[in-house]
Amino acid sequence: MWSQPTPTNAGFRLGFATSLAPGDWALLVRLPSRVLAAVLAVPIDPPPVSAGLAGLATIAHARVAPAGLVREVATAIFATVEPPADTGYCVQDECVRAGFVLAQRVPSAEAEAYRAWVRRVGEAAAEPMADDPVGTSQACLLDDFEQALAG
Numbered sequence: 651m652w653s654q655p656t657p658t659n660a661g662f663r664l665g666f667a668t669s670l671a672p673g674d675w676a677l678l679v680r681l682p683s684r685v686l687a688a689v690l691a692v693p694i695d696p697p698p699v700s701a702g703l704a705g706l707a708t709i710a711h712a713r714v715a716p717a718g719l720v721r722e723v724a725t726a727i728f729a730t731v732e733p734p735a736d737t738g739y740c741v742q743d744e745c746v747r748a749g750f751v752l753a754q755r756v757p758s759a760e761a762e763a764y765r766a767w768v769r770r771v772g773e774a775a776a777e778p779m780a781d782d783p784v785g786t787s788q789a790c791l792l793d794d795f796e797q798a799l800a801g
Contacts, residue, residue, distance in 0.1 A: 665718070665722055666678075666718065666719050666722050666723075666756070666760075667722060667726065670751070670755055670756075674751045674755060675726075677744060677747055677748055677751060678719070678723055678748055678751065678752075678764070679723050679726045679727055679730070680737075680744075681741075681744055681745065681748050681768060682709055682723065682724075682727065682767070682768050682771045683709070683727060684741045684744060685741060685745075685768055685771055685772045685792075685795055686702070686705040686706070686709070686771050686772065686775050687741075688741045688772075688791060688795075689701075689705070689772045689775045689776050689788055689791060689792065690702055690705070690775055692776075692787045692788050692791060693787075701775045701776070702775060704774040704775055704777070705771050705772070705774045705775035707774065708767075708770055708771045708774040709724055709727055709728075709771055710724070710728065711724075712724035712767055713725050713728065715763070715767070716763075717759070717760055717763030717764070717767070718760060719756060719760040719761070719763065719764050720760075720763050720764055720767045723764070741795065742794060742795065742798055745794075745795045745798030745799045746798045748798075748799055749798055749799045749800055749801035750801055752764060752765065752799065752801060753801035765796065765799045765800070768795070768799060769792060769795070769796050772788075772791075772792045772795065773792065776788040776789070776792065
C-alpha cells in the first residue's frame, strides 16, 4: 500500500510530514520555535534584538540543510501562517516527547541532525555577539533541552 509522496527538488519521495503521525509532526515543527522563545525568555539586561534574529536565521538556513527531517521541519515552520497553538506542555516536556518520537520513529542519523539543529537554534539566540558568550542560565537550559531530546 503506497502513501501519497511529497514533492522535493530531487523528485518524489515519502516525506516525514506524511510518514509521522500528525501530532508527532506538529511537535517536531513547533519545538525549534519554542526552544528559541525559551532561550530568549531568560532574563538578560538589556535583551539584544539580534538574539531573536540570529535564532530565526538559524531556522531559515536549515531550509537547505542536507538532513531531510531538518530541511522539512524548517520549511514547514516558514510555510505555517498561524502561530503554533499552546499545547499546555512546558518546553522541557515537549523535548522529552520529541526525544521519544525521534528515538522510536525517525532514522538515527536524521534524529541526531534534528537534535543538533535544535541546539544550534538555541545557541544562536544565546550568542548574538562574539564578546557575549552563552550565559550560564541559557547554557543550563539548553543542556536540559538537549538531554530531554536524547530520548
